Amino acid sequence: MPNENNSGILLYAQITRENYIHTVFFELASKAKELASKLGGVEVNAVLFCAPDSVDGLKEAFCNMGINKVFYFDDERLKDYSTQYYSKLFVDVVNQTKPEIVLIGATNEGRDFSPRVSSALHTGLTADCIELDINERGQLAATRPTFGGQLMATILCKNYPQMATVRAGVFKVLSVDNRVETEFIKCPANIDSIKNHVEIKDFKRTLYSQINELDSAEIIVAGGMGLKNEKGFTLLKEFASKIGGTVAATRAAVEAGLAPQSIQVGQTGKTVSPKLYIACGISGAIQHVVGMENSKHIVAINNDPEAQIFEIADTGIVGDVFEVLEEYLKTL
Numbered sequence: 001m002p003n004e005n006n007s008g009i010l011l012y013a014q015i016t017r018e019n020y021i022h023t024v025f026f027e028l029a030s031k032a033k034e035l036a037s038k039l040g041g042v043e044v045n046a047v048l049f050c051a052p053d054s055v056d057g058l059k060e061a062f063c064n065m066g067i068n069k070v071f072y073f074d075d076e077r078l079k080d081y082s083t084q085y086y087s088k089l090f091v092d093v094v095n096q097t098k099p100e101i102v103l104i105g106a107t108n109e110g111r112d113f114s115p116r117v118s119s120a121l122h123t124g125l126t127a128d129c130i131e132l133d134i135n136e137r138g139q140l141a142a143t144r145p146t147f148g149g150q151l152m153a154t155i156l157c158k159n160y161p162q163m164a165t166v167r168a169g170v171f172k173v174l175s176v177d178n179r180v181e182t183e184f185i186k187c188p189a190n191i192d193s194i195k196n197h198v199e200i201k202d203f204k205r206t207l208y209s210q211i212n213e214l215d216s217a218e219i220i221v222a223g224g225m226g227l228k229n230e231k232g233f234t235l236l237k238e239f240a241s242k243i244g245g246t247v248a249a250t251r252a253a254v255e256a257g258l259a260p261q262s263i264q265v266g267q268t269g270k271t272v273s274p275k276l277y278i279a280c281g282i283s284g285a286i287q288h289v290v291g292m293e294n295s296k297h298i299v300a301i302n303n304d305p306e307a308q309i310f311e312i313a314d315t316g317i318v319g320d321v322f323e324v325l326e327e328y329l330k331t332l
Helices: 023-038 056-064 083-097 108-121 207-211 230-242 251-255 321-331
Strands: 009-013 044-050 069-074 101-105 125-129 131-134 140-146 151-155 162-166 183-186 219-223 246-249 276-280 297-302 315-318
Touching (some): 009 083, 023 131, 044 056, 044 083, 101 108, 108 125, 108 162, 125 140, 140 162, 219 230, 230 321, 246 251
Parallel strands (some): 009 044, 009 101, 069 183, 101 162, 125 162, 219 276, 276 297
Antiparallel strands (some): 131 140, 140 151
């Protein structure tokens, strides 16, 4: 049953290295407004960590998304992500505001500090959710894949706040006018007594991080086992680079060691919805399809005319994926 001592929904607003708000926040905000209406119109608030004097450039986005209050910390020590600092200060805000629900994007950052937050609050955490709702008893019903993506489990949290992390790309950003006059509340960064165990000396993008920002990509070029080996993924990356796309992979390709898990799309990977999704050598198993079926236009390249991927493709090319990509590269 709802806890009368807790009210409202609190979101984590992640800031990227380029100093913009991560796209998953806007997806969470849209869903949170929907959940808030089912809870009688409770407040939707956010927590923000940023460098000094950088909050002003972010304010308009929070107003447009209908966020009632933003509790922000602007401190030089918070410019780079820190598990110790962020989790401690986030817990402080939760203890102060006592929200009913806490939602965090299931990014690398969110996955890192959310378990520490839930542990400090002595509450449960449903991770990697793909659906959220309010049940008939007013509880958060969080749905996530289980048993390797074979089943969906809807989980209720018996403690408060009810916490969940949510995959990027599963919720759409609603176009309705939610604009409000957001209240921005500056909070003291009480972290002097905390020893930060990790110090970032330098940050270098790898090849994959340079060309892969799946959460916000408009063009994704995905590879499956039809690419066969590392040479196939090298060709895929070259093609993606030529068309301004980002690289993704199926679970089978990741498990075969052809690509890192960070770019896996599917039930046990990321959920994406780009304008263009090019599936190269992908059979179309349901575990992969659920992670990309909301793409606006799907192009499939496969040498098997009976491959399942053609059932959802807008454009199908039957042929050897190596020959097709090489011909496109010559044209480009």
